[in-house]
Amino acid sequence: MSGFVFSEKPISIERGEGVTLYDTNGNEYLDFGASYACTPVGHCHPTVVEATTDQVERLLYVQASYPNAPRTALYEQLAEVAPGDIDNTWLCNSGTEANEAALKFSRHATGRSKIIATMQGFHGRTMGSLAATWKDEYKEGFGPLAGGVEFVPYGDSEAMREAIDDETAAVIVEPLQGEGGINPAPTEYLQAVREATTEAGAAMILDEIQTGLGRTGSLWAAEAHDIVPDVLTTAKGLGSGLPIGATLVRDWIAEDCGNHGSTFSGGPVVSAAAGATLDVIVDEDIPSHAAEVGAYLTDELDDVLGDEVRDVRGNGLMVGVEVKRGANPILRDLAIDHGILALPAGRSVVRLLPPLTIEREHADAVVSALEDIIT
Numbered sequence: 001m002s003g004f005v006f007s008e009k010p011i012s013i014e015r016g017e018g019v020t021l022y023d024t025n026g027n028e029y030l031d032f033g034a035s036y037a038c039t040p041v042g043h044c045h046p047t048v049v050e051a052t053t054d055q056v057e058r059l060l061y062v063q064a065s066y067p068n069a070p071r072t073a074l075y076e077q078l079a080e081v082a083p084g085d086i087d088n089t090w091l092c093n094s095g096t097e098a099n100e101a102a103l104k105f106s107r108h109a110t111g112r113s114k115i116i117a118t119m120q121g122f123h124g125r126t127m128g129s130l131a132a133t134w135k136d137e138y139k140e141g142f143g144p145l146a147g148g149v150e151f152v153p154y155g156d157s158e159a160m161r162e163a164i165d166d167e168t169a170a171v172i173v174e175p176l177q178g179e180g181g182i183n184p185a186p187t188e189y190l191q192a193v194r195e196a197t198t199e200a201g202a203a204m205i206l207d208e209i210q211t212g213l214g215r216t217g218s219l220w221a222a223e224a225h226d227i228v229p230d231v232l233t234t235a236k237g238l239g240s241g242l243p244i245g246a247t248l249v250r251d252w253i254a255e256d257c258g259n260h261g262s263t264f265s266g267g268p269v270v271s272a273a274a275g276a277t278l279d280v281i282v283d284e285d286i287p288s289h290a291a292e293v294g295a296y297l298t299d300e301l302d303d304v305l306g307d308e309v310r311d312v313r314g315n316g317l318m319v320g321v322e323v324k325r326g327a328n329p330i331l332r333d334l335a336i337d338h339g340i341l342a343l344p345a346g347r348s349v350v351r352l353l354p355p356l357t358i359e360r361e362h363a364d365a366v367v368s369a370l371e372d373i374i375t
Contacts, residue, residue: 016043084228096124120180182320217291
């Protein structure tokens with residue numbers, strides 16, 4: 001009998017369309033987290049399917065040192081939409097790889113080794129990204145990890161300023177912590193990080209693996225906070241579910257990024273999917289829609305649940321409901337009784353990460369279901 005390493009849920013998903021998933025028994029589920037923010041334009045968007053299918057019929061793979069049209073086009077697209085003067089792109093296969101590259105590039109460009117990360121932060125499960133991830137439960141049994149990482153409280157500008165010194169290569173921070181509990185950072189905090197790293201000659205790495213591509217109501221969360229990091233990482237929604245990540249860097253990082261490589265960096269099929277996804281996000285102004293529906297969802301949750309929960313927080317369509325008991329029983333009831341798939345963020349937060357194409361009627365369905373379960 002074959003086994004598996006990854007834990008599986010008791011729902012076998014067969015297909016998806018828009019904001020809806022279907023299991024092998026024909027049951028429908030409203031996707032508010034099953035895709036982990038990886039389907040910003042919905043499941044199987046026709047534009048993405050067409051671009052991907054066309055590329056599959058032309059060329060499945062060629063290694064990264066040979067230019068191919070989808071990858072070259074994606075480089076140009078990302079440079080065009082990246083914040084400020086971030087014009088250089090490294091393509092990889094996942095968010096944790098994007099963060100690994102960010103840490104390596106920063107150390108090489110600065111000639112320093114110290115990395116500052118935040119408490120409750122999550123940056124991935126490979127050895128370098130894991131070293132910059134806060135919770136010990138992710139690290140148990142995998143040590144020793146990469147050294148030189150110092151953790152400071154999230155949102156504490158003074159603690160960050162005190163930690164940054166002339167040995168600091170980089171600060172890696174999420175503009176809104178996802179796995180850590182849906183914790184938004186104040187603009188003043190992120191701007192303080194930007195100022196302190198600039199003064200010290202260190203790199204500011206903004207981890208937008210989950211927040212990017214319109215999730216928080218702007219194409220990049222960096223834009224809403226009026227900052228331009230030295231390195232910005234993105235993944236999850238970039239390929240509409242196909243495995244791709246990107247590390248976007250300013251010139252001073254790119255000029256001395258060192259020797260880094262990957263066999264599958266920017267393969268033609270995933271690059272075609274990513275390019276089509278970006279086209280839809282930009283052309284249909286998906287971030288503005290996410291901001292509008294996300295504000296409606298957050299307000300409705302707050303109004304309906306009120307004192308029944310500890311907090312409702314987030315930005316755009318990255319929303320957390322902190323409940324007074326464990327999140328997992330609520331998630332189970334959402335799936336079984338209401339046909340809604342969502343995620344936990346820690347033990348007590350219900351995390352909502354739907355496709356950015358949901359409408360108010362979908363938000364109403366989730367609010368009604370949570371009201372029924374919680375109250």
